[in-house]
Amino acid sequence: MAGTFGATSTTDDVLEGVNLSGKRILVTGVSAGLGVETARTLAAHGALVVGAARDLSKAKAATEQVRAQAAKEGGLELVQLDLASLASVRACVDALVSAGKPFDLVIANAGVMACPKSQTSDGFETQFGTNHLGHFVFVNRIASLLKPGARLVNLSSSGHRFADVDLDDPNFERTPYTEFGAYGRSKTANILFAVEFDRRHKANGVRATAVHPGVIQTELGRHLQPEVLQQLIDQINAANSAAGEPAFSWKTIPQGAATSVWAGVVAAAEKVGGLYCEDCHVAEITDADDSLRGVRAYALDPDHAKALWARSEEMVGERF
Template identity: 70%
Template sequence: MTKTFGPETTTEDVLDGVDLRGKRILVTGVSAGLGVETARALAAHGAQVVGAARDLAKAEVATGLVRAEAANGGGLSLVELDLASLASVRRCADGLLADGRPFDVVIANAGVMATPFGHTTDGFETQFGTNHLGHFVLVNRIAGLMPAGARLVSLSSAGHRFADVDLDDPNFEHTPYVEFLGYGRSKTANILFAVEFDRRHRGRGVRATAVHPGVIQTELGRHVDPAEMAKATTDRPGFVWKTIPQGAATSVWAGVVAAGDAVGGHYCEDCHVAEISNDPTVRGGVQPYALDPERAQALWAKSEAMVGEQFSA
């Protein structure tokens, strides 16, 4: 019998009866929130999880529950990764390549939201550089460790509705900086990256999808004024808060439960593939520009130019 999932579905609902023994899964951002819950759920069902985090000491403490609940051969190891530094990203990728063991799933979970204007170590606007370019380099560098049947899950957000990517001014050198405008650009980039990665790799059986976890109270919102967040959420039609296990459910579902052909090249929310919609009165859906294949290819080329590295399919 096919299970029906929705906004209130949790990671345990998604993984009920699922055995992940023998699976190896990379999850970025395991020092708090969704990353920790994603790692916990996967390890509890037998997966060997490699968790990436900028602050390893913090991640060691945060992932205590992951190790405590690991079962059926599941476990957790940690690697250092600062997505705001391409030197760190490349060191992390080099270490994973040297290890040589494949990944069945890569969940690009880490990110920042609505940060004050600033730049990464390499001079990129903080949100675009961290949320998109850091993962762009990491995932492409380790793509050879993803065999046929593997999957990339790129965490985006309904915040992609705030803005399309700006390929002419990605670093806000000529555009007035607005925190959620920058966030929207980076979240659209997360979707477009999945679209193009899927196009480039599906011929060898590797698929990619983007997901919206929902709106959850985690450390991601530390730069947002609580009153502003309250107004922004209550003004949205059909808005609901999610718990962390509910928020991580779509990542887990898209990574290890849903069929690759069903989610590949798409944007998912509430454990289903979202419909294309630019209607602001509708709670769900994905903006058409975020799935535009030509836009995805243009972003890929711009990203390669920005990081000074080219990646073949």
């Protein structure tokens, strides 16, 4: 469990020799990509995985490999969760809390990226509403089910560098909307949520962290036009060249899910709590425009995290 891992490490590399029998782990977004791979490797190492998805039929088909590869002690249970609907979030939570079965780890993996301007069923800008507010309500409402020693892993992105959160205009009512600006806001919010959740719960032995999985070809990028994607890759290569780093290369899905698993299971809790991780290590703070690595200082600011928490409570009409 104390091995050295990096950008090319896979989920199976990270969990080699790890027995998760008796662990109960919740993963959101198990109908495709990283969520399916995360569930697969955890179940294969003995964990009982509760997989949440908006479309249960799609998730059931996508997770056949999870059930097929699950260890004797492991398994998968699916629950319906639409993060773009607080009614759905609350219904899912009510069922989980009623069942009363605690969790050792929650991986908030589900999300949307760079979609055209739209709103959730509750009237929130879709990316902020789904990626942040949906998980904000979901995680806080199941917090009572987190065992002492449990962890929360929020999937963020290096895309947090596109924008800080805007607490005065979170729904782009006055600000010109851009797909990546909205995505950046939501991914910054994912980090800040982990920072404040960690502060509030670490005295009870529950820690939280945020992770960047890397750049992977999954359904998350379905709204991107090929020419826009190529422009992004060109920008990444220009930045890498300026920083003396290698040219861009895609991560595989098992490589992309590795940091989530590493931060949730393998890394020492006190080393990752309240921080942002990438490539299976804790990222350094940087404000360099030509670097795609590291985390922006505004995403880890504790006062900023408290302010986002308060604004989020106001938006969802619920205090935690």
